[in-house]
Amino acid sequence: MEVDNTEETASTTAVIDPMEGSSTSINDELTTVTPQTKTVKSDLNMPWIEKYRPKSFTDIVGNEETVLRLEKFSSCGNVPNIIIAGPPGVGKTTTILALARILLGSAFKEAVLELNASSDRGIETVRNKIKMFAQQKVTLPPGRHKIIILDEADSMTDGAQQALRRTMELWSNTTRFALACNNSDKIIEAIQSRCAMLRYGKLSDQEIMTQILKVCKSEEVSFSSDGLEAVVFTAQGDMRQALNNLQSTWNGFRHVNSANVFKVCDEPHPLLVKEMLLECADQNISKAYKIMAHLWKLGYAPEDIITNIFRVAKHLEIKESLKLKFIQEIGMVHIRIVEGMNSLLQLSGLLAKLCTAAAITVN
Ligand SMILES: Nc1ncnc2c1ncn2[C@@H]1O[C@H](COP(=O)(O)OP(=O)(O)OP(=O)(O)O)[C@@H](O)[C@H]1O
Numbered sequence: 445m446e447v448d449n450t451e452e453t454a455s456t457t458a459v460i461d462p463m464e465g466s467s468t469s470i471n472d473e474l475t476t477v478t479p480q481t482k483t484v485k486s487d488l489n490m491p492w493i494e495k496y497r498p499k500s501f502t503d504i505v506g507n508e509e510t511v512l513r514l515e516k517f518s519s520c521g522n523v524p525n526i527i528i529a530g531p532p533g534v535g536k537t538t539t540i541l542a543l544a545r546i547l548l549g550s551a552f553k554e555a556v557l558e559l560n561a562s563s564d565r566g567i568e569t570v571r572n573k574i575k576m577f578a579q580q581k582v583t584l585p586p587g588r589h590k591i592i593i594l595d596e597a598d599s600m601t602d603g604a605q606q607a608l609r610r611t612m613e614l615w616s617n618t619t620r621f622a623l624a625c626n627n628s629d630k631i632i633e634a635i636q637s638r639c640a641m642l643r644y645g646k647l648s649d650q651e652i653m654t655q656i657l658k659v660c661k662s663e664e665v666s667f668s669s670d671g672l673e674a675v676v677f678t679a680q681g682d683m684r685q686a687l688n689n690l691q692s693t694w695n696g697f698r699h700v701n702s703a704n705v706f707k708v709c710d711e712p713h714p715l716l717v718k719e720m721l722l723e724c725a726d727q728n729i730s731k732a733y734k735i736m737a738h739l740w741k742l743g744y745a746p747e748d749i750i751t752n753i754f755r756v757a758k759h760l761e762i763k764e765s766l767k768l769k770f771i772q773e774i775g776m777v778h779i780r781i782v783e784g785m786n787s788l789l790q791l792s793g794l795l796a797k798l799c800t801a802a803a804i805t806v807n
Pocket residue numbers: 492493494496497498503504505506530531532533534535536537538539624625626655683684687
């Protein structure tokens with residue numbers, strides 16, 4: 445592949461077609477989709493992340509066990525205080541909103557208080573706003589409670605969290621708390637001990653592919669299989685990122701292929717990185733360096749380059765023992781880059797190490 449050519453297609457990935465529910469190869473079925481000329485369904489003003497935010501548990505993709513647990517809680521009605529912890533864009537807020545909707549139905553508006561990082565959540569708010577809401581009388585079906593949603597709870601100060609301890613207990617007969625956070629370490633232990641902790645992991649490539657395929661079909665998006673694979677690659681398990689990248693590419697180019705996706709996401713093209721690593725496996729330092737210098741010239745940050753090198757190396761088709769060595773060396777250079785040694789020399793040194801590793805493994 446030429447250094448400037450970024451149009452090649454990526455490898456085949458097996459996906460589940462959401463419409464058919466059967467397993468199929470993406471290259472068999474999807475490459476034939478032609479740019480559509482009919483009226484575009486999508487409302488340009490509506491972000492797809494909101495348009496396709498699941499309303500019920502069945503629409504939530506991935507983390508089945510945790511969702512199942514919540515479904516059980518909701519069916520018996522008496523839900524404990526909960527914390528959902530996990531990486532961004534995997535459905536934590538969505539799940540809590542769905543839970544509240546299922547439990548409270550038409551009373552959702554008056555029986556839910558949602559406070560997120562953009563609201564003021566200092567000690568005063570916890571003392572006054574939450575207390576006032578907890579004291580309000582709302583008629584609910586028997587066995588149901590008002591719900592206070594504390595989204596992005598890890599950004600609450602320790603003081604505010606401390607103030608929450610007693611509040612949680614005082615109003616436990618009328619009110620339940622649902623917290624969402626990225627980092628459960630930042631929630632004080634006293635709060636953790638009052639809640640059932642549920643953990644969400646990153647979504648798998650397959651799960652993201654299934655969802656974006658569904659969105660593509662309902663929005664009549666023109667796409668090629670390598671385009672969707674590029675969206676999945678750039679999302680790295682984050683559904684919000686996947687939908688945003690898909691929508692930006694579609695709005696910007698009216699066709700989703702890998703070249704367009706990487707123009708929107710602007711990160712080192714994985715095919716270029718793959719070619720560079722394969723040159724290293726062939727002990728061809730000068731060709732590998734040419735690609736590295738090209739990436740450097742394009743202005744990518746060393747950290748972006750090294751993380752993409754790692755992502756590509758994980759799936760590189762080379763001998764397993766060599767792959768292990770590659771990942772080890774990449775890890776070491778990543779540490780150095782994070783510590784501040786982020787020069788082209790450092791990245792070129794990595795290429796030299798990879799070529800040396802290839803030479804040792806071959807001999
Ligand atoms: N599991 C999922 N299934 C279907 N869609 C999802 C899922 N997770 C996220 N999404 C999509 O991504 C959007 C953002 O999800 P959500 O707000 O729930 O993320 P989050 O986990 O709360 O992230 P953050 O930690 O950044 O707040 C949703 O509106 C939805 O469109």
